[in-house]
């Protein structure tokens with residue numbers, strides 16, 4: 001089968017499409033013919049081997065795993081003998097490792113759910129990492145309750161476009177922060193108010209929030225604190241790429257240190273893909289309450305282009321890659 005392979009860290013050119021062996025299918029596994037996948041900043045960090053502090057995970061001198069990718073959507077090709085939840089021909093989506101390939105093998109209880117009929121294959125392929133991250137940020141780490149006011153900074157990217165819609169589905173009052181060209185998009189996703197960060201400063205807005213989900217990581221703690229109620233929570237999801245050694249971690253450390261002594265809760269987390277959360281997102285999509293936003297679609301042979309665009313940091317929703 002064809003798969004994206006890289007043998008050294010570097011720019012998107014180090015990624016090539018090669019023939020590799022199809023993955024093995026254990027008794028509890030589902031073999032999926034991947035029809036589409038999507039790129040995430042985590043893939044970009046693994047590709048470039050940055051920040052250096054993450055090298056023990058990525059590989060010290062060369063990639064530990066020469067294959068990349070997480071999100072997938074496709075059709076079940078075959079199943080192991082213990083698999084009861086899926087059968088050949090089912091349309092599915094989820095997240096696993098080594099997903100930039102024609103096939104993935106996924107344990108039936110880990111990161112794979114059926115695709116709703118009303119959702120396209122690229123749309124489903126865009127959900128995994130970004131959708132689960134947005135859900136866990138709002139519901140689990142942000143403990144968002146119906147009627148609460150939430151501020152979402154970085155509302156127009158992969159995670160942000162899911163976060164705005166999920167926050168509305170959870171019954172929140174949503175203020176979303178993005179740049180001028182994305183204001184209408186973000187409004188169309190259901191945001192009650194949209195702040196254009198190129199013209200207005202949400203930190204001067206005055207009205208306090210119960211929760212701030214900071215996906216862009218573009219502001220200092222003093223700005224965040226100003227808009228948070230005394231018992232509010234700041235959930236840090238992401239931050240700018242930062243320096244080569246610490247990358248986004250430097251920003252997260254700075255906020256953590258600056259917030260010491262504050263009554264407000266400050267949380268950073270790494271999303272963990274679960275079947276239950278994919279199912280939750282699946283149900284929202286089936287009910288028409290969650291519609292993935294796709295900015296650009298590439299072919300597998302153009303995956304380097306997809307990474308180049310992702311690396312610019314200005315995607316409007318998700319960037320998908322059609323595989324077959």
Ligand SMILES: NC(=O)c1ccc[n+]([C@@H]2O[C@H](COP(=O)([O-])OP(=O)(O)OC[C@H]3O[C@@H](n4cnc5c(N)ncnc54)[C@H](OP(=O)(O)O)[C@@H]3O)[C@@H](O)[C@H]2O)c1
Pocket residue numbers: 040041042129130133153154155156157158159160177178179180182197215216218236237238239240248269270271310313314315316317318
């Ligand atoms: N903690 C986790 O488990 C986890 C999981 C997934 C992602 N992340 C992190 O979350 C971040 C976002 O991921 P993503 O997939 O959403 O990335 P993305 O799709 O590349 O997001 C880019 C978006 O960020 C917006 N943006 C850039 N600068 C901004 C600013 N100053 N203020 C507001 N918005 C700004 C851009 O809008 P403009 O073009 O208008 O600037 C663009 O729409 C990354 O740092 C990623 O590593 C963390």
